[in-house]
Amino acid sequence: MMQLQEEAALLRRVRAVLLDMDGVLYVGNQALPGVQELLDYLDASGRKWLCVTNNSSRTSADFSQKLAGMQIRVDPAHILGSAEATAAWLAERVAPPSKVLVMGEASLRNALAAQGFQFVTDPFAAEVVVASIFFSLNYQILTDLTLAIRNDARFVATNPDPSLPTERGQVPGTGSLVALLATASGRSPEFVGKPYPGMYEQAMHRLGTTPETTLMVGDRYETDIVGALALGMPTVGVTTGVTTAEEFAAAAQPPHVIATGLPDLLARLRRADGRD
Numbered sequence: 607m608m609q610l611q612e613e614a615a616l617l618r619r620v621r622a623v624l625l626d627m628d629g630v631l632y633v634g635n636q637a638l639p640g641v642q643e644l645l646d647y648l649d650a651s652g653r654k655w656l657c658v659t660n661n662s663s664r665t666s667a668d669f670s671q672k673l674a675g676m677q678i679r680v681d682p683a684h685i686l687g688s689a690e691a692t693a694a695w696l697a698e699r700v701a702p703p704s705k706v707l708v709m710g711e712a713s714l715r716n717a718l719a720a721q722g723f724q725f726v727t728d729p730f731a732a733e734v735v736v737a738s739i740f741f742s743l744n745y746q747i748l749t750d751l752t753l754a755i756r757n758d759a760r761f762v763a764t765n766p767d768p769s770l771p772t773e774r775g776q777v778p779g780t781g782s783l784v785a786l787l788a789t790a791s792g793r794s795p796e797f798v799g800k801p802y803p804g805m806y807e808q809a810m811h812r813l814g815t816t817p818e819t820t821l822m823v824g825d826r827y828e829t830d831i832v833g834a835l836a837l838g839m840p841t842v843g844v845t846t847g848v849t850t851a852e853e854f855a856a857a858a859q860p861p862h863v864i865a866t867g868l869p870d871l872l873a874r875l876r877r878a879d880g881r882d
Contacts, residue, residue: 617878629825629847637676640869660765662689688799693717707732729754738764755791765799801833
């Protein structure tokens with residue numbers, strides 16, 4: 607654990623904050639304490655911020671509406687999901703209008719269309735395969751994607767999450783579906799979502815910040831925190847989601863700060879800024 611003076615110096619240097627969503631801002635459809643207060647303080651203290659999520663099944667507008675239903679005010683411009691991050695990441699590497707075969711919800715297709723990619727259904731015409739969670743998945747879609755990947759299409763996936771939290775419990779996520787494609791095709795995908803660099807880099811590009819001054823706040827050590835640490839970002843692990851305080855502390859490289867939740871983080875930021 608950091609000493610109080612070290613922690614205060616680290617938090618004072620922070621000019622932008624990335625916030626994971628599920629487990630940090632809310633759990634399911636229940637808002638966690640202190641969200642709006644923290645966001646308002648970030649604005650008041652001149653810090654930029656962005657909500658980042660590996661969930662590719664919703665658009666930023668969808669997430670904004672979800673948060674509004676919990677009385678949390680977040681403009682869609684303050685939200686980056688893995689669908690948008692993947693489309694922007696891909697556009698930097700494969701010039702649109704490259705031909706793309708997609709497995710994913712409307713949010714992913716809309717994000718790719720906005721970047722100028724051309725959709726195809728013929729697996730042998732595809733230059734890129736982009737795979738993500740798709741609730742209407744069937745065997746034919748899996749077959750076409752496998753054929754495209756075997757035909758040397760670039761293989762990209764929005765995120766590696768093996769499961770997706772729902773009201774009924776954990777269900778298969780993008781990582782599980784992509785594992786099937788990787789097994790069938792004999793090729794592994796390029797991932798964009800956390801803990802891979804693409805998501806963080808797209809977020810910092812949008813905010814115009816650097817790793818050293820961008821704080822990542824997350825509840826999952828193996829995704830939110832591990833990926834940020836690898837890029838040299840300061841990190842806060844909150845214990846309102848998946849990883850416990852004991853698990854954070856026992857990690858080979860723990861987060862810089864372990865907080866009980868956003869009210870705790872807000873108090874630490876205010877103290878670091880001399881506003882407590």
